[in-house]
Amino acid sequence: MPGIVLLSREQPNARQRVEAALLHTADLGVVTGFEAARRYGLRLAEPHGTVHVLIPGSHHIRSSRFTIVERTIDMPARRLLAGVPLAAPARAVLDGVRRIREADPVRSLLIETVEAGLCSVGELSAELEVGSRRGTALPRAVLRELEADVKSVPEAAALAIWNRAGLPPAERNVKIYDAHGNYVGMPDSWCDKLAMAWEIDSYAFHFGRDAFRKTLHRNNRYAAAGIIVVQTLPSRIRDEPEKVIAELQAAAEAAALRPRPDVSVAEVKRAA
Structure with a gap:
């Protein structure tokens, strides 16, 4: 069938994972987290083997093998990059780091995000206030450090x-x-x-x-x-x-x- 992405038994590459994730969410999804961060050019967003996708809270779609599906009432606007709908940088990066439990990787990625000019510390802090509260304690602590003008891990x-x-x-x-x-x-x-x-x-x-x-x-x-x-x-x-x-x-x-x-x-x- 046209548009169907068939995944082999081998590990799919990044493009296949993203295509499969968007197909899985019936094109309702917006890619966020580390996959979106990598597409914005952040080097420290290491591959996690899954694609994190946001969907409107009114829809019910389960996560799959290569896709983390998260329902949200705060659906971000789509930013098309190379044909892939992405959440804005601040949302994407925070959706990624709130799943990390170690301080240094969180510091590294947030610092890289700010120094790359993708968003400011203020924009990251504002995003934390309106987004999900899950897993935000560590990013909040790191952002307080950044507000104190810390520039490296x-x-x-x-x-x-x-x-x-x-x-x-x-x-x-x-x-x-x-x-x-x-x-x-x-x-x-x-x-x-x-x-x-x-x-x-x-x-x-x-x-x-x-x-x-x-x-x-x-x-x-x-x-x-x-x-x-x-x-x-x-x-x-x-x-x-x-x-x-x-x-x-x-x-x-x-x-x-x-x-x-x-x-x-x-x-x-x-x-x-």
Whole structure:
């Protein structure tokens, strides 16, 4: 019969899964979740082997082997992309991440969504308020982090570590200058009360020849200005959080015992 998609016993490819899902929902459905996110170009939306499709709440269609059918009273407008009806990016991504129970994949995908320009943090938050409440606790927590201007998974985890350490407030996106107005650095986290910097330095970004040289020069500037700096690998934030907390607390104690150096901060202006 025309238009029927026959699935073999082998695992169908993405195109076959989407065609079968739309046929299964009698073309009432709108593709959402990870399949829609991938079609919007998000690299971190990993394949899950199923297609998540939204249908109007007045219809009753069961999920099938390769299709998750979700009835909703808040049916999104269709956005046709390569002939496939998709939910808007904010709805699609949130429909995907509310089925995840691990924080880092949720952070990664939401950050990628915002940085790719598909939608803003505000649009994601607004979508959470009108959409399904199921599985939204973790996305809500991550969006609060994004509202605090966290830009990477290690940075988000670092914020939690800093708060657990019970240290004075830290800032991001500030430039540090010495007493003569010379630029010192722009640390990942800066505690102005203690004049203490925390740098999350990964091998990938800091240990090539040029990057290593820049890191050494940066640390020398910190030392010359009297700034105490803690350097931490991102993997240690994940694997050794208690040790990292102890190191930060020890550095903070040392910083509090010495006279505060004459350094000042300037907030980095960001594009609107």
